[in-house]
Amino acid sequence: NAGVTQTPKFQVLKTGQSMTLQCAQDMNHNSMYWYRQDPGMGLRLIYYSASEGTTDKGEVPNGYNVSRLNKREFSLRLESAAPSQTSVYFCASSEFRGLGSPLHFGNGTRLTVT
Amino acid sequence: AQSVTQLDSQVPVFEEAPVELRCNYSSSVSVYLFWYVQYPNQGLQLLLKYLSGSTLVESINGFEAEFNKSQTSFHLRKPSVHISDTAEYFCAVRVNNAGNMLTFGGGTRLMVKP
Secondary structure: OOOEEEEOOEEEEOOOOOEEEEEEEOOOOOEEEEEEEOOOOOEEEEEEEOOOOOOEEOOOOOOEEEEEOOOOEEEEEEOOOOHHHOEEEEEEEEOOOOOOOOOEEOOOEEEEEO | OOEEEOOOOEEEEEOOOOEEEOOEEEOOOOEEEEEEEEOOOOOEEEEEEEOOOOOEEEOOOOOEEEEEOOOOEEEEEEOOOOHHHOEEEEEEEEEOOOOOOEEEOOOEEEEEEO
16 A cells, blocks of 8 residues: 655756646545645645645645646646745645544655756 | 744754653634654654544554643653654644644654664
8 A cells, every 4th residue: 555655756957947746645535735845844735635626725835736637646736946946845645624634645755946 | 824833943862761842833713733753754644633532642652742722732742762753743733714724833853862
């Protein structure tokens, strides 16, 4: 049981380049999330998808777009990367968006924008 | 909007000593509280959670946390730490509102020394 799988694990981009971070979960979870982790700031929510077919902005959505391709997959796209987007990106899923439903995280994608 | 403060960014401690990682939150409504642990180069894993009922909650590996409503705190404690407890620990809060989003603190790096 793989849980939440993210690809790639590492990526270096030049300013202005675009890329898509992929995420897939095999737990039949309804809700999926994208977070970024920066030193001293914890994790901040970029976008989430409460269920298949819906997406909503989180705390820091600017510069990003998402697609909930199907129940399993939730991708994050950077259309024109900026150095401020250098971060570690985590995808997570939960069975529901309910209050007690814990999040299951992938191992992260470390992105550097030069 | 709610916020979560983890007062210590780093906590060095010797093996077999007790430890307390502090977490305070700001919210005037009912909250649901979580502690997550992140080992090096991995995603976050749920350590324990408080939803309702007994204010003292325990994890399977000896950690415990106590919900204190009057002090708006949810400190994490362990009476005797091991080298393997070295990791970063994140406190998180979820509030019963329309967003239901999980807000993370900045993290505390626990460094257990032999």
